Every structure is written in structure tokens, then in C-alpha cells.
Amino acid sequence: MHERKGVVSSPCQPAANKPQLTLRFKIDEKDFLIAGESASKTKKALQQLGLKQEIVKNIAIIVYEAAMNIVIHSNHGEIKIIIAPDQVVVLSEDVGEGIPDIELAMKEGYSTAPNEVREMGFGAGMGLPNIKQCSNELDIKTTIGFGTTLRATIYLNPADTKQVETGTMYV
Amino acid sequence: MYNQFHSVRLDYEKCKGCTNCIKRCPMEAIRVHDGKAQITQERCIDCGECIRVCQNHAKIALTDEMDKLSEYKYRIALPAPSFFGQFKNSENIEDILNSFFHLGFDDVFEVALAAEVVASIVHKYLKAYKRKKPLFSSACPAVLRLMQIKFPELLEQVIPILTPMEVAARMAKEEAQKRTGLSQKDIGAFFISPCPAKVTETKNPISTKQSAVDGVIGANLIYKDIVKHLAKKHHETSPRLNKATSSGIGWGYITGESKSIGYGTSLAVSGIHNVISLLEEVERGELKDVDFMELQACTGGCVGGPLNIQNLFVGRVRLRHLIEKQTNQTSFYTDKELSDIYEKGTFKSTELIQPRPIMTLDNDVSKALEKMERIDQITNNLPGLDCGACGSPSCRALAEDIVRELAFETDCVIKLREKVKMLAEEILDLARIIPPSMSDTSPKKEK
Ligand code: SF4
Ligand code: SF4
Numbered sequence: 277m278h279e280r281k282g283v284v285s286s287p288c289q290p291a292a293n294k295p296q297l298t299l300r301f302k303i304d305e306k307d308f309l310i311a312g313e314s315a316s317k318t319k320k321a322l323q324q325l326g327l328k329q330e331i332v333k334n335i336a337i338i339v340y341e342a343a344m345n346i347v348i349h350s351n352h353g354e355i356k357i358i359i360a361p362d363q364v365v366v367l368s369e370d371v372g373e374g375i376p377d378i379e380l381a382m383k384e385g386y387s388t389a390p391n392e393v394r395e396m397g398f399g400a401g402m403g404l405p406n407i408k409q410c411s412n413e414l415d416i417k418t419t420i421g422f423g424t425t426l427r428a429t430i431y432l433n434p435a436d437t438k439q440v441e442t443g444t445m446y447v
Numbered sequence: 448m449y450n451q452f453h454s455v456r457l458d459y460e461k462c463k464g465c466t467n468c469i470k471r472c473p474m475e476a477i478r479v480h481d482g483k484a485q486i487t488q489e490r491c492i493d494c495g496e497c498i499r500v501c502q503n504h505a506k507i508a509l510t511d512e513m514d515k516l517s518e519y520k521y522r523i524a525l526p527a528p529s530f531f532g533q534f535k536n537s538e539n540i541e542d543i544l545n546s547f548f549h550l551g552f553d554d555v556f557e558v559a560l561a562a563e564v565v566a567s568i569v570h571k572y573l574k575a576y577k578r579k580k581p582l583f584s585s586a587c588p589a590v591l592r593l594m595q596i597k598f599p600e601l602l603e604q605v606i607p608i609l610t611p612m613e614v615a616a617r618m619a620k621e622e623a624q625k626r627t628g629l630s631q632k633d634i635g636a637f638f639i640s641p642c643p644a645k646v647t648e649t650k651n652p653i654s655t656k657q658s659a660v661d662g663v664i665g666a667n668l669i670y671k672d673i674v675k676h677l678a679k680k681h682h683e684t685s686p687r688l689n690k691a692t693s694s695g696i697g698w699g700y701i702t703g704e705s706k707s708i709g710y711g712t713s714l715a716v717s718g719i720h721n722v723i724s725l726l727e728e729v730e731r732g733e734l735k736d737v738d739f740m741e742l743q744a745c746t747g748g749c750v751g752g753p754l755n756i757q758n759l760f761v762g763r764v765r766l767r768h769l770i771e772k773q774t775n776q777t778s779f780y781t782d783k784e785l786s787d788i789y790e791k792g793t794f795k796s797t798e799l800i801q802p803r804p805i806m807t808l809d810n811d812v813s814k815a816l817e818k819m820e821r822i823d824q825i826t827n828n829l830p831g832l833d834c835g836a837c838g839s840p841s842c843r844a845l846a847e848d849i850v851r852e853l854a855f856e857t858d859c860v861i862k863l864r865e866k867v868k869m870l871a872e873e874i875l876d877l878a879r880i881i882p883p884s885m886s887d888t889s890p891k892k893e894k
Contacts, residue, residue: 295816
């Protein structure tokens with residue numbers, strides 16, 4: 277599989293004969309600009325692939341929210357968008373505090389964002405609920421003191437439920 | 448085959464192939480090949496950025512000429528609100544409007560007046576609207592074309608009301624018909640335009656089947672004649688022509704439209720690149736609490752249109768000055784008349800604005816993925832300088848062009864140099880090989 281500029285090679289192995297593409301964005305703490313940038317780059321790529329508008333929009337939102345989560349709640353992290361003909365997986369991995377109570381975090385309006393971030397108008401507690409709403413499957417693994425891995429799957433043909441083999445290890 | 452009218456063209460003779468325009472185009476629609484710029488029609492939204500940036504004046508807007516007036520028995524001029532900002536402070540709107548009569552027009556109708564009607568309709572529309580927000584203004588055709596290509600998801604949030612230009616043409620023609628008894632086809636409505644986007648909009652409209660505007664004359668084309676006439680300063684006592692108030696004339700620059708509509712929270716953004724980044728934000732679900740967004744492709748709004756003569760800031764100040772002079776004027780249409788127009792739905796758009804996806808690499812997702820992978824590979828192989836010397840706006844765009852079979856890797860000058868160097872080394876190597884006839888190792892002749 278081919279990798280984007282300046283990134284280490286990925287452990288992902290594409291299934292035989294299935295074209296697959298990974299976009300990657302490294303995200304540093306408090307780098308708010310990168311969130312929007314990664315979302316719009318993802319959008320452009322998905323539009324070029326000719327995916328349906330609704331799906332393009334949903335994936336762009338997932339990428340944006342996931343990137344914002346890394347910016348606000350972690351030390352640093354990376355987002356990968358793994359695109360296959362039948363599905364797209366957004367994989368967000370960060371190193372940070374982790375989420376103490378996932379169930380609570382999934383509730384709309386609940387936010388653990390620090391005050392300084394909220395004052396900037398971010399961190400309104402809509403991130404995870406938004407991601408959930410935009411994806412077909414959402415899986416979150418978190419370890420307190422280590423970090424969080426979020427995996428959102430969007431099926432391009434909704435009847436299709438096969439999984440992409442990403443081979444990525446959870447933190 | 449894509450075959451639609453575009454106003455923005457290239458003057459082949461003037462183009463020096465300098466590559467200045469390719470980076471400024473928001474749609475990556477321009478390439479320079481064989482020393483000349485080329486506009487990819489499918490991608491162009493007629494925003495006119497390339498006209499502004501071209502120092503050789505090789506990018507032009509195709510508008511109608513004044514001789515088109517002769518095709519009609521009765522000719523109406525429809526000056527855009529921004530047009531009034533093009534003249535000296537001492538001028539007033541009445542004089543400017545009057546000048547049109549001396550240039551071959553039989554009537555003049557301010558687009559600013561139609562803008563007041565549109566503002567009232569939009570105000571009522573916003574009040575009654577309960578669905579997804581924000582709603583977008585439909586006044587700038589370049590923005591609508593941008594949305595068709597890059598933001599198709601947001602098209603349903605465009606307010607389905609015709610532009611002030613279109614409304615002005617319809618109102619003016621109807622009035623003229625009543626007054627003169629002429630048939631519609633004998634009456635010609637001519638918009639005096641700040642931009643190429645409006646020309647395109649009348650030739651292939653996107654929110655109505657057919658435009659009522661019969662010709663579009665660039666503000667730059669008519670400016671000189673008006674100035675000449677204004678200099679003569681003979682004040683006729685024709686009936687008062689200026690009916691628009693400050694609220695309509697304010698549409699000439701950014702924020703004027705929002706002020707005129709005067710409903711809820713609004714946001715006004717101008718400049719095509721700013722519009723793009725704002726729309727990206729809306730697409731991500733931000734700004735849902737804003738009721739109305741005024742989006743204009745030109746920095747500063749229409750007063751910054753590429754066909755206007757004056758510097759944008761000068762134009763804006765002059766327009767403001769004229770507006771201040773106008774403040775006491777009461778509006779021409781009564782509330783009752785405006786409500787009637789709204790109730791009748793006369794100026795609703797009749798066509799849904801359709802998405803126009805042109806970015807797609809292949810109709811088959813698998814093939815598109817393969818192509819994108821190749822684009823990535825090629826991009827990584829290119830120097831990453833984004834210098835534009837290849838004629839594409841960036842290294843990635845060149846890679847895309849290569850995959851779309853529109854360009855070659857050797858279009859990149861640095862790649863070409865590498866290849867030449869390799870070739871030269873190979874030649875040198877070849878040159879070092881001595882033919883067997885001359886070689887030492889060839890069997891020595893016996894003594
Ligand atoms: S008018 Fe705008 S979109 Fe068209 S080629 Fe020029 S800059 Fe690009
Ligand atoms: S802002 Fe006004 S002048 Fe500029 S493209 Fe839009 S309608 Fe034309």
C-alpha cells in the first residue's frame with residue numbers, strides 16, 4: 277500500500293486485489309487549524325473518488341470531530357482514513373489522558389474540555405455524538421493515562437457489512 | 448460533452464503563458480500548455496479571479512456590445528447597484544440614470560429597486576422557514592456555481608428566489624409593456640454588469656428556465672460614455688428616475704444585502720477563497736445558529752467586481768456617500784404591494800439548482816482508488832515545489848493531470864532535467880566504450 281508524504285510505513289495490509297488507500301494526518305496538541313485542514317483534504321479526496329455526497333459529508337465531519345478531540349483532549353495523535361471500494365474506516369489514535377467514562381462522553385452536551393478551550397468556542401460536547409451519528413459502526417477503546425483509539429466505519433453500500441483488515445493494534 | 452456558455456475567455460494573442468493565473472483560480476481550472484493558458488470549461492465558475500490577476504490582460508469577459516440594442520424596439524438599461532459607485536462624489540444617481548437615455552436607451556430601471564423587492568421576499572421567506580440553517584443568498588451566480596461543484600450538499604439551503612437582476616428585468620419589461628403596448632419580444636432588457644458571472648447566468652441560468660435579461664453590457668464598456676455625458680451637465684427635467692432607496696443601493700457592497708433584508712442573525716462574507724473556507728465550516732455542521740448568509744465571490748462584494756473600473760475601496764466609499772445622500776427617501780413600493788408580490792410567489796426560482804460533480808477520477812470507485820493511488824505515487828516523486836512551471840497549479844495537480852492523461856511527468860522542469868542528466872550520463876558511458884577495432888584487447892597482428 278502506498279503512504280502519504282513523510283509518514284512511517286503502516287502495519288496495514290490490503291486484502292488481496294482490493295484497492296485501498298490511506299490518508300494520514302498527524303495531529304499535535306492545540307493545533308486547531310489542522311482539524312479543518314484534514315477534513316477538507318479528506319473531502320476533496322472522497323469527492324474525487326466519486327463517493328455519494330451524503331457519505332462524503334459524514335466522513336468529513338467524523339474526521340473533523342476526531343481531529344478536534346485529539347487537539348483538545350490529548351497530547352498528540354494521528355488520524356488515518358482507510359478507503360476501500362466498499363467502506364471507509366476513520367481510525368483515530370491518540371496518546372493522552374483517555375476518556376474516564378465513555379457512556380457519559382457519548383451524551384450530547386457533555387464535555388470535559390478545559391475552560392480555555394470552551395472559551396474559544398470549541399468543545400461543546402458534541403464531538404462523539406456527532407461521530408456516532410455520522411458512522412455506521414463506532415468502536416472506542418480507551419485506557420486511562422495512555423490514550424484513546426476510535427474506529428468509525430462507514431459502509432459505502434449500506435447492505436455490505438464486511439470489515440476492512442487494517443491490522444492496527446489498539447493502544 | 449460539456450458545452451455551456453462561459454463569459455470568461457482567453458485572448459490568445461495577449462497570453463504570454465506566464466502562469467500567474469493558474470494559482471489564483473479557486474477551481475484549479477487553468478493550465479498553461481504550449482505557452483498559452485487554457486481554461487477547463489467544466490471547472491470554471493466565471494468568478495473573474497483570473498481577469499484580476501492577469502497583467503497581460505489576456506483574460507477577458509465576453510459581454511454584449513452596444514449594437515445589440517438595435518435588435519429591440521424599446522431598450523431598458525438595468526444598472527447594477529455597484530455601478531453608482533464608479534463616479535465622482537459630485538455626481539448623483541439621478542444624473543447617472545439620466546445619461547442612459549443619451550446612449551440609446553428608452554428607459555432605465557434600477558436593479559437596486561428590484562433588490563428591495565427581493566429583500567422583502569427573502570425577509571418573509573426567512574421568517575416562515577423552519578428547516579436546516581443557515582440559508583444562503585442566491586444573488587451571486589459565481590457562488591452558486593461554486594456550490595454546484597464543491598458543496599452540492601448545501602444547495603438545498605440556497606434561498607429559492609431569483610436575483611435582483613432577474614427580478615429587475617421582469618418588472619421593467621412588464622411595466623414597459625403596459626406603457627408602450629409593445630410585445631415582450633420587442634422590449635430588450637440590458638443589465639449593466641460588474642462581472643462575467645452575471646453574463647453566464649443570463650445565457651445559461653441555473654434557477655430559472657430562461658432569463659428575462661436580453662443582453663449584458665460590462666460596466667467597463669459603458670463607463671466612458673456615461674462619464675462623457677455626465678461632464679456635459681445638462682440637467683433635463685425628466686420624471687424622477689431614481690426610485691431605489693439606500694437599502695437597495697447598499698446591495699452594491701458586502702453587508703448591504705444582509706442589512707436590507709434585516710432578519711435574524713446574518714453573516715456576510717466576500718472573496719471567493721473566504722467563501723470557500725466558510726462553506727467548509729458550514730458543511731461540517733458549524734454555524735447552524737446563523738439565519739442568513741450573504742456570500743459574494745468578489746472581495747468587498749459587487750463593487751469589487753472585475754468589470755468595475757474603480758478601485759474597490761474608492762468605489763465603496765463613493766457608493767456609501769451616495770447612499771448617505773439618499774437616506775431620507777421613502778421606499779417606492781408600499782408594504783402592501785410587497786406582501787402581494789410575496790404571496791403570489793412571482794419571483795420564486797423555478798428550477799432546482801443541480802449538483803455538478805466534476806472532480807471524480809472515475810465512475811467506478813475501485814478504479815478511482817487505483818488512480819488516486821497513482822496520483823499519490825507520482826506526487827511523492829515530484830519535487831514538491833508547486834512552482835507552476837509545468838503549467839499545472841501544483842505538483843499534485845500535475846500528478847492528477849498525468850493520471851487523467853492530460854500531461855506528462857517530464858512537464859516538470861526538474862524531472863526533465865533529471866532525465867536529461869541521466870541520458871547525458873548514459874551517452875557519456877556509451878562514448879567511453881571503444882569500438883573493438885580500436886581496442887587494446889583486439890588480437891595483435893603477428894609480427
Ligand atoms: S473565472 Fe474563476 S474559475 Fe474561471 S478560470 Fe478564471 S479564476 Fe478560474
Ligand atoms: S460578487 Fe457580485 S460582481 Fe462578484 S461575481 Fe458575485 S455577483 Fe458578480
